[in-house]
Amino acid sequence: xxxxxxxxxxxxxxxxxxxxxxxxxxxxxxxxxxxxxxxxxxxxxxxxxxxxxxxxxxxxxxxxxxxxxxxxxxxxxxxxxxxxxxxxxxxxxxxxxxxxxxxxxxxxxxxxxxxxxxxxxxxxxxxxxxxxxxxxxxxxxxxxxxxxxxxxxxxxxxxxxxxxxxxxxxxxxxxxxxxxxxxxxxxxxxxxxxxxxxxxxxxxxxxxxxxxxxxxxxxxxxxxxxxxxxxxxxxxxxxxxxxxxxxxxxxxxxxxxxxxxxxxxxxxxxxxxxxxxxxxxxxxxxxxxxxxxxxxxxxxxxxxxxxxxxxxxxxxxxxxxxx
Amino acid sequence: xxxxxxxxxxxxxxxxxxxxxxxxxxxxxxxxxxxxxxxxxxxxxxxxxxxxxxxxxxxxxxxxxxxxxxxxxxxxxxxxxxxxxxxxxxxxxxxxxxxxxxxxxxxxxxxxxxxxxxxxxxxxxxxxxxxxxxxxxxxxxxxxxxxxxxxxxxxxxxxxxxxxxxxxxxxxxxxxxxxxxxxxxxxxxxxxxxxxxxxxxxxxxxxxxxxxxxxxxxxxxxxxxxxxxxxxxxxxxxxxxxxxxxxxxxxxxxxxxxxxxxxxxxxxxxxxxxxxxxxx
Numbered sequence: 214x215x216x217x218x219x220x221x222x223x224x225x226x227x228x229x230x231x232x233x234x235x236x237x238x239x240x241x242x243x244x245x246x247x248x249x250x251x252x253x254x255x256x257x258x259x260x261x262x263x264x265x266x267x268x269x270x271x272x273x274x275x276x277x278x279x280x281x282x283x284x285x286x287x288x289x290x291x292x293x294x295x296x297x298x299x300x301x302x303x304x305x306x307x308x309x310x311x312x313x314x315x316x317x318x319x320x321x322x323x324x325x326x327x328x329x330x331x332x333x334x335x336x337x338x339x340x341x342x343x344x345x346x347x348x349x350x351x352x353x354x355x356x357x358x359x360x361x362x363x364x365x366x367x368x369x370x371x372x373x374x375x376x377x378x379x380x381x382x383x384x385x386x387x388x389x390x391x392x393x394x395x396x397x398x399x400x401x402x403x404x405x406x407x408x409x410x411x412x413x414x415x416x417x418x419x420x421x422x423x424x425x426x427x428x429x430x431x432x433x434x435x436x437x438x439x440x441x442x443x444x445x446x447x448x449x450x451x452x453x454x455x456x457x458x459x460x461x462x463x464x465x466x467x468x469x470x471x472x473x474x475x476x477x478x479x480x481x482x483x484x485x486x487x488x489x490x491x492x493x494x495x496x497x498x499x500x501x502x503x504x505x506x507x508x509x510x511x512x513x514x515x516x517x518x519x520x521x522x523x524x525x526x527x528x529x530x531x532x533x534x535x536x
Numbered sequence: 537x538x539x540x541x542x543x544x545x546x547x548x549x550x551x552x553x554x555x556x557x558x559x560x561x562x563x564x565x566x567x568x569x570x571x572x573x574x575x576x577x578x579x580x581x582x583x584x585x586x587x588x589x590x591x592x593x594x595x596x597x598x599x600x601x602x603x604x605x606x607x608x609x610x611x612x613x614x615x616x617x618x619x620x621x622x623x624x625x626x627x628x629x630x631x632x633x634x635x636x637x638x639x640x641x642x643x644x645x646x647x648x649x650x651x652x653x654x655x656x657x658x659x660x661x662x663x664x665x666x667x668x669x670x671x672x673x674x675x676x677x678x679x680x681x682x683x684x685x686x687x688x689x690x691x692x693x694x695x696x697x698x699x700x701x702x703x704x705x706x707x708x709x710x711x712x713x714x715x716x717x718x719x720x721x722x723x724x725x726x727x728x729x730x731x732x733x734x735x736x737x738x739x740x741x742x743x744x745x746x747x748x749x750x751x752x753x754x755x756x757x758x759x760x761x762x763x764x765x766x767x768x769x770x771x772x773x774x775x776x777x778x779x780x781x782x783x784x785x786x787x788x789x790x791x792x793x794x795x796x797x798x799x800x801x802x803x804x805x806x807x808x809x810x811x812x813x814x815x816x
Binding site: 238241242243245246247249250252253254256257259260261263264265266267268271276278281333336339341343346347348349350351352353354355356357358359360361362364365366368369371373374375376379410414415418419421422467470471473474477478489490493494497498503506507510511513514517520521524 | 551554555558559561562563565566568569572580581583585621625626628629631632633636638644647648649650651653654655656657658659660661662663664665666668681682684685688689692711716717718721742745746748749752753763764765767768780783784787790791794795797798799802805806809810
């Protein structure tokens, strides 16, 4: 990126020589650039832009799955309406339950993934024999399809025959088997266990990449001065990897806010683990209420858009380019 | 002196225990799935940590189901098509975004990044309509189209990052020779971008292979499903009698190729992930 900027901006004499031909070539290149971008932009408009607008439109209609074409505009009735009592999405306790579940899931799982991910990255950053093998092992959870990992864990968490209950009872931690996925108090934690297992490697890899770019001289200095490793971590390492960690956290948070498949497989539509995505899809597909489901989708989109805007604002400087 | 020796030894022991704990944590669930899949159904409900005798009956049961084999074929078709489309469109877009300075470039980059963060549910009803209008409902075509929403932005983003790192001189020489942008892209840049394309292609393949929500919503019959949906919908006599042996066998079948790919290309994948996230 920087190479490109400097050569085009500061190659003075060379540029002057090319100027006459340069503008023509430049104009041709810009035209070609837009031509090259068009297919991508058309496809994105078809699969993202237009469907999003339609979803927002549907949220103001009474569309149903069987007759999406002949929907009537009903204003904000899907969101909130007074008809001898408040009705609509914003008055539905299950919706608020799923908002709360989503936020709880996001904060806890991303928090755990961050802490664990940093620890794993620190271990992988140490020089020891077999480091490559350990790193390869850490990639396995990331590579396994979410559905498969959910099924694998569902089997391990099985209340009667699951190996986890077997282990915990063998160690004397619990006295009776736990119904991990069926018990309303435990099922959210079961989901978090699976998500943390699957996503920690992602955080660890990003943090590891940042760790490997750190300058070694300040560590030499710290070692010579006899500062404790824990202090060095909090005073030197953590501030230096903070940007990469931030990116990892935001990526994970955006993923967690739209979580669907782990929960769908582990606990289906149970209200104790229902997230916004599960809620919206249930309304849309199972209850065939496209209008109401679209209203839920739209609210989820707004929440994630807010996060994205914050992220883009924070990451704007790195985009570089023509500013 | 002995005290520091002791301290060193304890620290070293602790470190290795941690490494072992990490490896066990990361690999045990998959290992246990393999162990379960190799047990006969009569031993299914006795917890065991090892494979005593190998029994292939679960694999036979799964692979003799036509719909499961068909779902593997569907997944392969969808994933390869998605990779091809994402690379083709991503490469041309990345050339424009990475090599040409023009007004609105940053805005396009922002747009692409924004789309990559779309919650899939947010476009579900609109996309459902598009797919029905195009007559792609319950067919691999509908999935290929819809998967571009998450593979394309990512591919564009990573390829742009790689494209920007290539030296300018190459392109200047091509322009001097009067090469058109298309020739520059295909003859000059593409040969240099093979590693980057392999990385992004692999990541797009994994994403398409693993996708669940669209596949669940936009297909209806067993013959059109992809592998994740097929596995999620394997059911037994009742909700409480899931056939765990065949489920684990199916899980292992669809995961082993991915795990092998990832282990072979682990350096590439790490560089792709970091290019997509850290530099973005």
